[in-house]
Amino acid sequence: MSARLSSNADYESLLDKYDTWMFDCDGVLWHGDRLIEGAVQVLDILRRRNKKVLFVTNNATKSRKSYKGKFDQLGVEAHVDEIYGSAYAAAVYISSVVKLPKEKKVYVIGMKGLEEELHDEGLSFLGGTDPADSTVEPFSLADFTLDPDVGAVVCGLDTAINYTKLSKAFQYLTRNPGCLFLATNEDSTYPAGGGLLPGAGAISAPLRYALGKDPIAIGKPASTMLDCIKAKVDYDPKRTIMVGDRLNTDILFGQNGGLATLLVLTGITTEAEITGPNASSIVPDYVTASIGDLRVLGE
Ligand SMILES: O=C(O)[C@H](O)[C@H](O)COP(=O)(O)O
Numbered sequence: 001m002s003a004r005l006s007s008n009a010d011y012e013s014l015l016d017k018y019d020t021w022m023f024d025c026d027g028v029l030w031h032g033d034r035l036i037e038g039a040v041q042v043l044d045i046l047r048r049r050n051k052k053v054l055f056v057t058n059n060a061t062k063s064r065k066s067y068k069g070k071f072d073q074l075g076v077e078a079h080v081d082e083i084y085g086s087a088y089a090a091a092v093y094i095s096s097v098v099k100l101p102k103e104k105k106v107y108v109i110g111m112k113g114l115e116e117e118l119h120d121e122g123l124s125f126l127g128g129t130d131p132a133d134s135t136v137e138p139f140s141l142a143d144f145t146l147d148p149d150v151g152a153v154v155c156g157l158d159t160a161i162n163y164t165k166l167s168k169a170f171q172y173l174t175r176n177p178g179c180l181f182l183a184t185n186e187d188s189t190y191p192a193g194g195g196l197l198p199g200a201g202a203i204s205a206p207l208r209y210a211l212g213k214d215p216i217a218i219g220k221p222a223s224t225m226l227d228c229i230k231a232k233v234d235y236d237p238k239r240t241i242m243v244g245d246r247l248n249t250d251i252l253f254g255q256n257g258g259l260a261t262l263l264v265l266t267g268i269t270t271e272a273e274i275t276g277p278n279a280s281s282i283v284p285d286y287v288t289a290s291i292g293d294l295r296v297l298g299e
C-alpha cells in the first residue's frame with residue numbers, strides 16, 4: 001500500500017531519505033506551458049538542500065537543448081546535463097547500442113527535437129519535419145522511391161502525423177531487410193494544457209497494427225532510459241526517488257530501476273486508479289496530490 005503524504009513531517013522525512021530526485025515533466029512540473037503551482041519553489045528547496053535534481057521525460061518533441069530553453073522561459077533552473085528525454089535516449093540507443101552503420105539512415109516520424117538529437121549523435125535521417133512528407137496529398141507507391149539505406153524507423157510524438165509518413169515507414173519496415181522498428185515511448189495520452197491528447201503510443205499504433213509487430217520502446221518504463229542516466233550520473237538507487245504522474249511509465253520505471261516512487265495526481269493518474277477494487281497492480285511507494293505540496297518545507 002502507498003503511503004499518503006500530507007504533513008510537513010511526511011515531506012521532511014522524504015527529503016531525509018532521498019538524495020537524488022528524478023522528475024517526470026508533463027503532468028508533474030507542467031501542463032503544456034503552464035507550470036504546476038509551487039513546482040519551482042520545490043525544486044529550489046531541493047537544490048538548497050543539496051539534492052541532485054534530474055528531469056526524465058518521455059516527451060520526444062524536444063531535444064535536451066530545447067528543453068533547456070523551455071525551462072529558462074518558465075523560470076526554472078535546469079542544466080542540459082540534468083535533462084533526459086526519450087528523443088535523446090532513442091538517438092543514443094541507435095548510435096551506441098544498435099551501432100547503426102554511418103552510411104545507414106533513420107526514417108523519422110516525429111518532430112524537431114527528435115531530429116536534433118539524431119543529428120547530435122551523428123546519425124543521418126529523413127522524414128520528420130521534411131515538408132515533402134508533411135503533405136495531405138494521397139500517398140502513391142508509384143511516386144515513392146525506396147531508400148535502401150534506411151536501417152531504422154523511429155516513431156515519437158508527431159503532431160503533424162499523416163498517411164504519407166505512416167506509408168513510408170511501413171515501406172521501409174517491410175522492404176528493407178533488418179530495418180529496426182523503434183518508438184521513443186508508448187504513452188497512450190499526455191496532459192496538454194486544457195486536457196488529455198493522444199500520446200506517442202497512439203502515433204506508432206497504426207504501424208504496430210499494420211505490421212503485426214511491436215516496436216522496441218525506449219522511454220520509461222524501459223531500462224534504456226535509466227541506462228542513459230547511469231552512463232552520465234552517479235546516483236545511489238536506494239537514495240533515489242522517481243516522481244511521476246503515470247503508473248505504467250514513471251512509477252514502473254522507478255520500480256524496475258530499484259528506485260523509490262512518488263505519484264502525484266496532477267497528471268494522468270486519477271484517485272480511482274490507485275484506490276478501490278479496480279486499482280492498478282502498480283503501486284507507488286508514496287502518493288501526494290501535487291509536487292507543489294512540498295512547498296511547506298520552505299515556509
Ligand atoms: O505521448 C507522449 O509523448 C507523452 O505522453 C508525454 O509527453 C510524456 O511526457 P512525460 O510525462 O514523461 O514528461
Ligand SMILES: [Mg+2]
Nearest residue numbers: 024026027245
Ligand atoms: Mg508525465
